[in-house]
Amino acid sequence: DGGITQSPKYLFRKEGQNVTLSCEQNLNHDAMYWYRQDPGQGLRLIYYSQIVNDFQKGDIAEGYSVSREKKESFPLTVTSAQKNPTAFYLCASSIRSGGAGEKLFFGSGTQLSVL
Amino acid sequence: GNSVTQMEGPVTLSEEAFLTINCTYTATGYPSLFWYVQYPGEGLQLLLKATKADDKGSNKGFEATYRKETTSFHLEKGSVQVSDSAVYFCALRHLNTNAGKSTFGDGTTLTVKP
Numbered sequence: 001d002g003g004i005t006q007s008p009k010y011l012f013r014k015e016g017q018n019v020t021l022s023c024e025q026n027l028n029h030d031a032m033y034w035y036r037q038d039p040g041q042g043l044r045l046i047y048y049s050q051i052v053n054d055f056q057k058g059d060i061a062e063g064y065s066v067s068r069e070k071k072e073s074f075p076l077t078v079t080s081a082q083k084n085p086t087a088f089y090l091c092a093s094s095i096r097s098g099g100a101g102e103k104l105f106f107g108s109g110t111q112l113s114v115l
Numbered sequence: 116g117n118s119v120t121q122m123e124g125p126v127t128l129s130e131e132a133f134l135t136i137n138c139t140y141t142a143t144g145y146p147s148l149f150w151y152v153q154y155p156g157e158g159l160q161l162l163l164k165a166t167k168a169d170d171k172g173s174n175k176g177f178e179a180t181y182r183k184e185t186t187s188f189h190l191e192k193g194s195v196q197v198s199d200s201a202v203y204f205c206a207l208r209h210l211n212t213n214a215g216k217s218t219f220g221d222g223t224t225l226t227v228k229p
Contacts, residue, residue: 033215106158
């Protein structure tokens with residue numbers, strides 16, 4: 001079955017440590033996205049990529065980095081510069097048609113916590 | 116800029132009760148409107164959508180009508196089940212705008228008790 005796989009489901013970060021969240025999709029989608037979700041709040045866009053080897057900052061990119069070396073993969077690194085990293089992180093993808101009905105497909109998320 | 120406002124939760128209902136979750140938006144032009152649902156410990160999944168005024172989106176007994184005159188897209192279900200317990204997000208996106216740049220509401224948590 002096609003879908004988006006995020007791993008790990010739970011991740012713990014120590015002070016000063018960088019951690020990387022994995023996101024893989026087999027939907028053949030061009031566009032991929034990373035969101036941060038805090039309790040009781042909506043989704044905030046961290047980074048997005050519309051095509052391989054290209055990505056753009058979203059609304060809250062500071063303290064995060066990404067790469068898009070393959071169409072299927074869009075890993076997110078939470079760096080030590082991100083001072084409040086505890087959150088639920090969601091990866092998503094879309095066909096990038098620009099059409100009115102274009103929708104997002106989401107992974108199951110990674111819960112990141114600080115030790 | 117664009118914004119989406121959802122009714123505050125949490126909402127607690129008994130099984131078979133009628134559900135309404137209010138959603139209003141602020142945007143220029145004619146955005147597409149979406150409802151996504153998030154079950155515990157999972158990502159979001161599309162529940163229904165409407166792409167132009169007066170369109171009604173429907174799925175799994177849920178319905179929402181795109182009301183341009185009131186800038187609303189309220190979610191309704193006639194008889195909720197325990198399995199409907201989840202967080203519901205209203206969202207909007209303009210045509211030719213990257214889907215990932217959708218504007219989301221803060222979510223409304225629904226708990227249905229047997």
